[in-house]
Amino acid sequence: MVVKFVSDPTGTHADGADPHTGYRLESADHTHASSGAQAGQISHDSALTGVSADDHHAEAHTVASHSDTTGTGAELEELTDGSETTKHTHAASGVRGSVSAQPHNVSGTATLAANDGLATGASLGDASNDGIGYLTIQVPADFSAIHSAIAIGFATTNANLRWSIATQFGAAGTVQNTHTDSIATATVAVLNTYIVNFDIAAALTGLAAGDVIQFAFTREGADAGDTVSGFFLQEIKLEYT
Numbered sequence: 001m002v003v004k005f006v007s008d009p010t011g012t013h014a015d016g017a018d019p020h021t022g023y024r025l026e027s028a029d030h031t032h033a034s035s036g037a038q039a040g041q042i043s044h045d046s047a048l049t050g051v052s053a054d055d056h057h058a059e060a061h062t063v064a065s066h067s068d069t070t071g072t073g074a075e076l077e078e079l080t081d082g083s084e085t086t087k088h089t090h091a092a093s094g095v096r097g098s099v100s101a102q103p104h105n106v107s108g109t110a111t112l113a114a115n116d117g118l119a120t121g122a123s124l125g126d127a128s129n130d131g132i133g134y135l136t137i138q139v140p141a142d143f144s145a146i147h148s149a150i151a152i153g154f155a156t157t158n159a160n161l162r163w164s165i166a167t168q169f170g171a172a173g174t175v176q177n178t179h180t181d182s183i184a185t186a187t188v189a190v191l192n193t194y195i196v197n198f199d200i201a202a203a204l205t206g207l208a209a210g211d212v213i214q215f216a217f218t219r220e221g222a223d224a225g226d227t228v229s230g231f232f233l234q235e236i237k238l239e240y241t
Contacts (some may be wrong), residue, residue, distance in 0.1 A: 094241065095240070096142060096241050098239040098240070099139070099140060099237075100137070100235050100237040101137045101236055102120075102121065102234065103133040103233055103235075104135060104136065105133075105134040106122050106124070106132060106133050107132045108124075108129060108218075109124075109131045109221065110122055110123060110125065110131035110132060111123040116154075116193070116230075119234065120234070121232035121233050121234035122233045123230060124217070124218075124231050124232070125221030125222075125226075125231060127227070127228070127229055128221060128222060130219065130220055130221050130222050131218070131219045132216055132218045133217045133219075134217075135214075135215040135217070135235070135236050136212065137212075137213045137236065137238060138210070139169075139208065139238070141209050143207075143208070143210075143240045144209075144241050146204060146240055147239040148201065148237075148238075149199070149201040149203075149236070149239070150197040150236070150237055151165065151217055151233065152196070152198075152234045152235050152236070153198070153233040153234050154194060154195050154196060154232055154234070155190040155231045156192060156228070156231070156232075157190075157227075157228055157230070158191050159190060159228045159229070160189055160226065160228065162186070162220035162225050163185070163186060163217070163218060163219055164183060164184060164186065164217075164218045165183050165203050165216065165217050165218065166182040166203070167181045167182065167200075167204060169212060169213040169214065170212065171208065171212070172210060176212065176214065179205070179206050181205050181206075185220055190231075200236070204238075217233055217236070219233070
């Protein structure tokens with residue numbers, strides 16, 4: 001048997017500068033979620049080595065193929081091929097509906113219900129005279145905004161066409177010309193029998209659901225810059241969101 005004697009711990013332990021030197025201190029499991037018994041909270045961006053306030057793990061996140069058919073609004077689309085997409089917004093850009101009309105009256109040098117083969121429309125003007133076609137459209141009740149507004153027609157020669165349009169519109173219970181607008185005379189190069197879309201949205205400022213629009217589309221045949229022999233106005237079409 002080996003007996004080891006140690007000095008009286010009363011003096012060395014109690015009188016030492018650090019009476020716990022040489023001892024291991026343990027504590028119960030804790031989370032640092034709060035001060036006190038949890039041993040104090042730890043700051044994410046200042047108390048942890050190598051971690052900043054905005055550090056995140058470098059992992060890619062993908063979205064599995066899914067259907068948004070239960071969502072609301074016309075902006076939702078369906079992912080069907082398992083592909084990924086970049087950050088984007090679903091701004092309202094889809095067409096909710098459309099409405100169109102053909103000419104119902106003409107004035108000047110013009111003929112209603114003229115035709116060129118199977119294509120019909122109003123024949124407007126000639127090389128020396130103006131021709132005007134009139135059309136009327138009522139804006140549907142679910143209209144929110146204009147997506148596109150075009151006049152559709154074609155010429156019978158390769159040349160320059162001079163055109164303009166005037167509009168007036170108002171809702172039921174108001175005067176028919178509550179709003180008036182127009183597009184000044186413009187020139188467009190046309191090809192023989194090729195369809196031309198004339199952007200007329202600028203002549204519909206302030207348009208609202210329920211408005212009745214009256215259009216007067218003019219082919220400026222008397223203008224020296226108009227060198228087309230014949231022009232057919234077929235329809236005006238309004239697409240809306």
